[in-house]
Amino acid sequence: MSELILDKARLGDFLKAVAKEYQLWTPAVVDGVADYRPFDPERPPERKIRTRLSIKRFFHPQRENMFRYSTDPEAQEANVLKETLPQGKTAVFGVSSCDARSVVLNGLVFVNDPNNPNQCPYYQARLDQTVLIGLGCNEPCATCFCHAVGGHPCGEEGLDLQFIDLGEKYLVKVLTDKGGQVASLHEMSPAGPAESEAAREVAKKARESMPGGFKIGQAVSQDLMAIFNLPLWEETAERCLNCGVCTFVCPTCYCFDILDEVQGQEGIRFRIWDSCMFPLYTLHASGHNPRPDKKERLRNRFMHKLKYFPDRYGGKLSCVGCGRCVTYCPVNIDIREVAARMKAV
């Protein structure tokens, strides 16, 4: 792993060079909303911000076209589905460590589950075509808890390049071959021992600034049915609106629906984000619904993230501690408080 130095004044030039080879996205505040936007050379790159939506969409877009077909009976191979894989190289700059980790965790389900012979070719294609350029967090937010779920404010998991803010310059860590190719698009000098040490110090300080005392992962070792039957769910669900914003903004909520759409005689089968907060998600054709009420639906979301997923994937939580659900929940349901109560008394 090599470490390089880029002057902050040259960041714009670096991004321009990347944008020549890749479709480049950077964080930007537009109309008061922080989100990833196509790179605009006229707009200076934002300082570190947390985007409202995570980078989930670069790997699992809100809508992914999967197949096309013709319903014209005269057409050759009428009604036979033809695969449409995503095309094009994408680079994302300014990715936080928590978001980058979500790509790895979701990848366990989509492409890296040793117990599943089926893998998702759409997720794999986007993994192959996307380069993630991280920017470590010097000052984690009050709603952040990446350190309590197995991450780190300057963590490297899932990233191809990692930028660490050293004040006047960035230390650039090359983490993968793909990252090396991107770094080579613009001249950078090798980092010296003092600069490497300064980057380690930034990471250490960021980590130390985060509060302790979290019990996010305690459900993992609890008996499934014991925590399933806690009164916690009834109480928490009283104020839940089942609006689904938590699942929408969550980087590790990956559930989807598959739908068909036909215009004229040209059809598309696509997948689209779905949410376990919605009654239709589990409604049987018979009218029976195994999770009929918001209590069952809210419970499923927390149980999935903090118990069911870890049970399947070696104890790893399906949460990266980004804090978006905490920020955007309209009734202030806080996963940190819920997790702390997921314990059989």
Next chain:
Amino acid sequence: MIEVKNPFRPYPVRIDEVVVETNDKALRTYKLVFVDPEDEKAFQYQPGQFAELSVAGKGEIPIGIASSPTEPGFLLFTINRIGLVTNALHNMGPGQIMGVRGPLGNSYPLAQMKGANLLIIGGGYAFTTLRSTIVYLLDPANRQDYGDIHVVYGAREPGLLLYKAELEDWQKRQDINTYITVDREFPGWTGLCGFVPAVTEQHCPSPENTYALICGPPIMIKFTQPVLEKAGFPPERIIMSLENRMKCGFGLCGRCNVGNQYICKDGPVFTLAQLNNLPREY
């Protein structure tokens, strides 16, 4: 770049034959033939598995495979007319092209049950994968691997029983004990009357070295389970097939989970012992 097989891609199949199964015409059995023989080779299945049936422009539905791997050359699916895709299917006929994706899920533990007796209990239209199992067991290549076979199958009325010709054949055979019942007396019906749990209780074989396979509506399962437990069947040998709403069919899209298990991938077949440790979200 890694070459990944696309598990979302349905194999093109042609509808070969449609048989109306029930008097109300709501259930029809579709005989499907693969357009490409290579696809048929790739589709190696076991009784108890299901597939996603695909109709271009409408969508997909998960349906149990009613044919048996001992019947090569085609697949059978019995479909209730109830939603968007099934309504579209009921308006399709021989010669038309649709899709099949699978096989999906686990299967009845046929290898594990070798040497044992079997009690097969079905109700209503949830008899499809049990038909697959029975046809498989009665195949001359397999029959000697198993002990006594008992089948209890019931429907509300005679006109709602599936696979009537085969039921009659099985009733004539010496190597399978078949108890066909309807909920209450019906003009012209000379067979058994009574609900499936009651008929099971009357004709229940010894639980000694016997597995019970149950597939039916929730109410039937609810009342049959205590009958089996009372008869002495341990939960490890009570085997059930579950259903939930599904989309992907292999553990990605999320919705069919029961606790930490996905019905589509870890099931649909579970033992009662497994289900006793899981939420009843099915």
